[in-house]
Amino acid sequence: MTEEFHRIRRLPPYVFAEVNAAKAKARAAAEDVVDLGMGNPDSPTPPHIVAKLIEAVQDPRTHRYSASKGIPGLRKAQAGYYERRFGVKLDPETEVVATLGSKEGLANLAQAISSPGDTILVPNPSYPIHQFGFIIAGASVRSLPCTPDDEMLRAIDRAVKHSVPKPTAVIVNFPSNPTAHLASIEFYRELVALCRRHELFILSDLAYAELYFGDTPPPSVLEVPGAKDVTVEFTSMSKTYNMPGWRMGFAVGNQKLIAALTRVKSYLDYGAFTPIQIAATAALNGPQDTVAEMRKLYKERRDLLVKGLKQAGWDVPSPEGSMFIWAPIPERFRQLGSVEFSKLLLAKAKVAVAPGIGFGEHGDTHVRIALVENNHRIRQALRGIKAFLQGDNGGPMSGPSLSDSELTHA
Structure with a gap:
């Protein structure tokens, strides 16, 4: 032993x-x-979000077990955010699941979709959970260039041709942690076309969607027509609303992948504390100044x-x-x-x-x-x-x- x-x-x-x-x-x-x-x-954290948490926690009914996939109002609020921000329509019932931060969502999706011997394509360098979530699940990781350009696309194409078995998924993270690279919608169009052709899932970490300093907000890969056929995207409230300790995030997109993540989560947790979910709903639906x-x-x-x-x-x-x-x-x-x-x-x-x-x-x-x-x-x-x-x-x-x-x- x-x-x-x-x-x-x-x-x-x-x-x-x-x-x-x-x-x-x-x-x-x-x-x-x-x-x-x-x-x-x-x-x-902004005062109106904290106030909503305090209000919600006064109701003893919120102290009971919550919903693992997220309360309905929260999932609707996230779908509303995607429609406002990206012009992407999501079904709150089948295409949105609340997670305990994006990190938990990524790790549990890795458990849901990968087996020992599977290959996942991950930029190097990248945020540690991008590779180690899959390594913990038993999969193998093949490194990609970390810049969103033709070099990354060519590397994905080579990996499909030379990996046995064929890779299951590719991870992208733009704006990137740690490199701060941003991707254009043109890059995402090429990525979606490539992954649909090779039947690869795209797992997009968009935790820094609202942290940009130019005039053009970073796009979502789900803006590309047909992206939902192969894509799940993760977002987080940690940075956008200064809520890191609240552990509130989301996975949205492909129904098959969302269903797999939802099923795994149903065995592992009862979701975030209900008052946190109520306050997160207020954050998404409230003033964005x-x-x-x-x-x-x-x-x-x-x-x-x-x-x-x-x-x-x-x-x-x-x-x-x-x-x-x-x-x-x-x-x-x-x-x-x-x-x-x-x-x-x-x-x-x-x-x-x-x-x-x-x-x-x-x-x-x-x-x-x-x-x-x-x-x-x-x-x-x-x-x-x-x-x-x-x-x-x-x-x-x-x-x-x-x-x-x-x-x-x-």
Whole structure:
């Protein structure tokens, strides 16, 4: 009985553990660490949503078991959101199921549709549940390029031709965690045509649908005619309404896949606490000005951080969506890899970031920086990073010197 269980053996060591341990040690020593590692929204849930929760919880009838697939009003509200936002009509009874966050929905759909030996196509790097949900279910994962372009489409085509058995599904996630890539509706049209031709399911993670900074909102793959024949899409209320701890999400789309997920969930849970579902309904049906305010907040943080990092000598891309900056490790530190660089940044700059290798081996040249601290704390992080990069930490860093006064006005 000394061997590990089969499914546990398939999981690698948790790569964030080293950085988390170092962060905990620093805090135990009373060091002030600016945590830009976890994508955990810091803003409060809008008051009208909280008020609806409080109102609902006063009714003792809501304390009983709920509905695993989601209460009818919530499923109707999600269908209403899709029609308003994407012009997509959904049947709340057969094409919508409420989940305990998008992560649970993805993991349970993996249990429903995959068997040992099945192959799933997953971008690398990508959010860990995209691959490990299927690995836990016993399937095998084949990596794809992570950019929504012809290279990804060609890789899917090659995988179908050269994988035995033929792949079951392909996962896409745009706006992407961690890379912040956005996909166009033209890409989705080609993806749907390819997957219909090869009889591949598309599992789309659209958790960051409302976190975009340009003029054009990110599309849903379900906007493409015929997409519902092969597609299920996952969304989450965590970022859109600052409700991460509430654990409220959805899966919508293909009736066969929704039915499979619903059946598995019926054996595993009774759904979210009913007052949470009632409050989530109020969020979807109520005023949406708080969503625009959330978007403005993250854009301000993005601009401050990107500008400040560039002035400190670390040139990072400015994301057009998501709540993350996917930052290439500065050249003179690249040989360290993302875990050691993250630990060094924590030790020297007192700033925590997520090592890119935690999202797949092709992420080891990057770190993910989350926009989850206020502007004052971001400026504090920038001062620490500036001192680290322009200090004697491995060689000269190109870029202009950055004064504290410049950071204050960055």
